[in-house]
Amino acid sequence: MSREHILHRIRTAIGRSAGQPPGVAPPVRIRVPSDDATLSVAARVSARVSTMLARVEALAGKTYSAATPDDARAFIAAAIAGKTAVASNAPFLAECGISNLPGVRTGIADREQLRECCSTVDIGITSADYALADTGTLVMLSSPREARLISLLPPAHIAVVPRERILSGLDELFSILPKAAELTSSMVLITGPSRTADIEQILVRGVHGPGEITVVAVG
Amino acid sequence: MSAVFDKKIHQTLADANLQLAIYTATGRLKDKRTESVAADALPDYQELRTQANALKKHAIENLDYYLEEFERNVEAHGGKVVYCKDSTEVSDFVLGLAKERGVSLIVKSKSMTSEEVDLNERLEHHGLEAVETDLGEYILQLGRERPYHIVAPALHKTRFDVAAIFEKELHVAYETVPEKLSQIARGVLRQKFLDAGIGITGANFLVADSGAVVLVENEGNARLTTTAPRIHIAIAGIEKVIPRAQDLAVFLKLLARSATGQALSVYTSFLSGPRRASEIDGPDEFYVVLLDNGRTKLLPSRAKRQSLYCIRCAACLNTCPVYRKIGGHSFPWVYSGPIGAIITPQFMGVSYEPALPFASSLCGACAEVCPVKIDIPQVLLDLRSDVKKAETREKKNRLEKLSYRMFAWMMTHPRVYAWAGWIARHGPVLNIGPVRAWTSQRDLPPIPRQSFRDIWSRR
Numbered sequence: 001m002s003r004e005h006i007l008h009r010i011r012t013a014i015g016r017s018a019g020q021p022p023g024v025a026p027p028v029r030i031r032v033p034s035d036d037a038t039l040s041v042a043a044r045v046s047a048r049v050s051t052m053l054a055r056v057e058a059l060a061g062k063t064y065s066a067a068t069p070d071d072a073r074a075f076i077a078a079a080i081a082g083k084t085a086v087a088s089n090a091p092f093l094a095e096c097g098i099s100n101l102p103g104v105r106t107g108i109a110d111r112e113q114l115r116e117c118c119s120t121v122d123i124g125i126t127s128a129d130y131a132l133a134d135t136g137t138l139v140m141l142s143s144p145r146e147a148r149l150i151s152l153l154p155p156a157h158i159a160v161v162p163r164e165r166i167l168s169g170l171d172e173l174f175s176i177l178p179k180a181a182e183l184t185s186s187m188v189l190i191t192g193p194s195r196t197a198d199i200e201q202i203l204v205r206g207v208h209g210p211g212e213i214t215v216v217a218v219g
Numbered sequence: 220m221s222a223v224f225d226k227k228i229h230q231t232l233a234d235a236n237l238q239l240a241i242y243t244a245t246g247r248l249k250d251k252r253t254e255s256v257a258a259d260a261l262p263d264y265q266e267l268r269t270q271a272n273a274l275k276k277h278a279i280e281n282l283d284y285y286l287e288e289f290e291r292n293v294e295a296h297g298g299k300v301v302y303c304k305d306s307t308e309v310s311d312f313v314l315g316l317a318k319e320r321g322v323s324l325i326v327k328s329k330s331m332t333s334e335e336v337d338l339n340e341r342l343e344h345h346g347l348e349a350v351e352t353d354l355g356e357y358i359l360q361l362g363r364e365r366p367y368h369i370v371a372p373a374l375h376k377t378r379f380d381v382a383a384i385f386e387k388e389l390h391v392a393y394e395t396v397p398e399k400l401s402q403i404a405r406g407v408l409r410q411k412f413l414d415a416g417i418g419i420t421g422a423n424f425l426v427a428d429s430g431a432v433v434l435v436e437n438e439g440n441a442r443l444t445t446t447a448p449r450i451h452i453a454i455a456g457i458e459k460v461i462p463r464a465q466d467l468a469v470f471l472k473l474l475a476r477s478a479t480g481q482a483l484s485v486y487t488s489f490l491s492g493p494r495r496a497s498e499i500d501g502p503d504e505f506y507v508v509l510l511d512n513g514r515t516k517l518l519p520s521r522a523k524r525q526s527l528y529c530i531r532c533a534a535c536l537n538t539c540p541v542y543r544k545i546g547g548h549s550f551p552w553v554y555s556g557p558i559g560a561i562i563t564p565q566f567m568g569v570s571y572e573p574a575l576p577f578a579s580s581l582c583g584a585c586a587e588v589c590p591v592k593i594d595i596p597q598v599l600l601d602l603r604s605d606v607k608k609a610e611t612r613e614k615k616n617r618l619e620k621l622s623y624r625m626f627a628w629m630m631t632h633p634r635v636y637a638w639a640g641w642i643a644r645h646g647p648v649l650n651i652g653p654v655r656a657w658t659s660q661r662d663l664p665p666i667p668r669q670s671f672r673d674i675w676s677r678r
Contacts, residue, residue: 002302002304002308003302006302006511010282010283010457010515010518014283014518014519021284022277022285023277023280023281025277025462025463026277028466029469030465030468031263089499108499109499110499114499115447135483137483142500143498147499147500148446148499148501149500152439152443170467170468171468174468178464178465180429180431180464181292181296181426181464185296185493185501186445186489186490186491186498188442188486189487190485190486191483191484191485191486194437194438196354196355196437196438197371197437198353198355198372199381200378200397201243201244201247201371202378204398208409208440209442209485
């Protein structure tokens, strides 16, 4: 078997023996920036929200800051008017009343049905498990609540995120979630719309994934 | 220098359009990188580089441990790890699985590792359809070319080239607007994603403590490749393993910035195992191929094994004054630029293209921009020394073999022997270059005025 062959070659080359514990690894380097202590909690959260939304806009995404769930619902209703959409099973979307908007399909638990539906609708609506303010990133963990394809197959993606799930950045994500693999088979970080610059370095959006992304921060 | 290498370099230099394309594309990528790692954009850039280097060094020095840890965790999540020595083992594995599962269409997302083992050709040879889905790679696959650049594979193609390729291969109308070309590719490839039975990707990182494969991309084709088909196979070099998921906080900040100047690429996927019981979508089977293909040959030398730290960001290509003139296809193997110049001789042997480590001015720009701090100029020097040693050894062998053959011929032909003896006694043999060089360091017993055979015959 090549397994033994390769491991043996490695060990011989680097001077280790089977089962030998590893040397001391460099300590983990996680630097979570501390928020401005002079600000109130609410002000800190709003600072994150505005950084997040500004970053998404810089990536050519659309944004909306909704004061209440109803506000979010009204925004989404206007955004999907005349179009078809599929919503994930995220409880937060139901709480906002987005899942039962006219023209929205939701509650799909079967893979084939989901694939069929996502291939035909105009918009995929999801929540997000976290968001990263300093890069304008959505963090999506695959689960019965969030399928992978909803943020991938339709040409447009709308993510509705409660403000308190907006983290400062990658470091905070990895300090909260040191091993996402224990929770899910797939965690994806989404930073802006799908893009390519493979032809003459000219930026084109929406080559395989959604070309339009909208982030709605709620609360 | 081999004639092919020489010819390709001169062809590239003589092609003004190509020169402009390389210069503009690499220049743009280079500037974006510079902006994104500047002190105001990323204040702890140098610290991150130092940490990335330390992590890679540690991972390589304990490689067997982390591979086994990775394997255990992949299996704990229901995936399977397959170790492969070389390209034959990889294609045998993929072919075997495809046959067992009755799969005839495979989608692939961009992977330098699969280029290295010529996977597409091997699969096609056995009647499987393997489709590249990264836009640049797709263009090249249709045009039957190798990637020109690690990150921007179709950098040398103009929109007109692409229009002509699509027209010819996809039978669509001639179309030169990049948005429209992308839409054509999106349409064709979307159907392939939905029909394919297997999705093959590479891996940017393998995370030992999570059993996760990390994929970084902008288009979404890697996400589709790993989500739509029922089987996902990731093919990764053994050097891709890093100890902890938390270490990605370091690597992810460096990779996209060094490659394209983005803070993060559009999609970063952490995939571990097939979909879990309650999850709605995702593959049913998950395999990770751990590929050696020459990598273990780099491990014994402490100085040279740093070549395995590479995270394939291509920053060294964009900054290299040599790459920016001679381009990607001049390089003899799939990896081009400074990183190609150090890994090609080590994977393929120094005689594969002996001139390669010399095709550098040793300006050091590559080492300056390398996010994991590989000392490329130092490795180039070490390789130059290897090339010279091999050449000397070979030359010496040739000369030695030749002289023994001549000696044998002389000793088996009495007349030649007599004649040679006469020359030695009467001719200026000691003044001939090589003989003089030899005798300058050694004493030769004085040649007798008369040979034994002369004395014997006159007896």
